[in-house]
Amino acid sequence: MQGYSGAAIPAWYTRNLVDAGNGAFNIMILCWGPGHASPIHDHADSHCFMKLLSGSLEEVRYEWPQDVDSKIKKALKNKQSGCQRETCQTDSCQSQSVTVADICDRTEKIGAQCEQDGDQEYSINNMVEIGKTTLKLDDVCYINDALGLHRMQNGHIDEAVSLHLYCPPFNSCQIFDSLSGKPTEVPVTFWSKYGTKVDKKVRAQAPITDSQ
Incomplete structure (x- = not known):
């Protein structure tokens, strides 16, 4: 702006x-x-x-x-916790190269997933x-x-x-x-x-x- x-x-x-x-x-x-x-x-x-x-x-x-997290940060934390519970047997938990297109695609999916979250209360x-x-x-x-x-x-x-x-x-x-x-x-x-x-x-x- x-x-x-x-x-x-x-x-x-x-x-x-x-x-x-x-x-x-x-x-x-x-x-x-x-x-x-x-x-x-x-x-x-x-x-x-x-x-x-x-x-x-x-x-x-x-x-x-x-006590304030961005929606994407909370989603990534939840995703990481899920991988740990599954002992990282899936390909998505393994290290791999990431392109700009991959980043944008993942961001859009995480954003859509988090639209259902309630309003966050902010500490001062x-x-x-x-x-x-x-x-x-x-x-x-x-x-x-x-x-x-x-x-x-x-x-x-x-x-x-x-x-x-x-x-x-x-x-x-x-x-x-x-x-x-x-x-x-x-x-x-x-x-x-x-x-x-x-x-x-x-x-x-x-x-x-x-x-x-």
């Missing part, structure tokens, strides 16, 4: 849709000015692949708030930082909800540009208050689509945030 304005770091970076992938994935370019940052956010049970095209960005990863806790990485030109990174939450920020005087692929695409995600851990679901928005700037009146109807 367009960006997110936090209390400590101003953020007006832009999200620009390049390819919608016939509904299978989204490819987008994010442009970051000095001091621009995303909120702490999840990825709506999607997979995020990122490459830095220009400048430098910092990724900060966080644990999910206490401080966000716990678990890692920090500086990304430079041509560096790549990957994250999904099973690995935790993160935020991206440009703490440098130079601008930065990053390429993102989300598989499958999603229309909303959760952002988390950095002090309380309280989540808020927000719609994703774009500054431009396919090289055409999105109408300001349309963008103004939704909260500004990030789905990266």
Whole structure:
């Protein structure tokens, strides 16, 4: 989406849709000015692949708030427990190479399985930082909800540009208050689509945030 304005770091970076992938994935370019940052956010049970095209960005990863798990993480835990009970006699329990197509297919199946889950109650806790990485030109990174939450920020005087692929695409995600851990679901928005700037009146109807 367009960006997110936090209390400590101003953020007006832009999200620009390049390819919608016939509904299978989204490819987008994010442009970051000095001091621009995303909120702490999840990825709506999607997979995020990122490459830095220009400048430098910092990724900060966080644990999910206490007693809070993403749907995909809970599903993977249940699946692992099932394999252990069956003493791993099935092929699905064995180590094997996984392609991007496999990841996307499994995500869609897990998402469908978890739609029947009830609403999760969230504890109010401080966000716990678990890692920090500086990304430079041509560096790549990957994250999904099973690995935790993160935020991206440009703490440098130079601008930065990053390429993102989300598989499958999603229309909303959760952002988390950095002090309380309280989540808020927000719609994703774009500054431009396919090289055409999105109408300001349309963008103004939704909260500004990030789905990266």
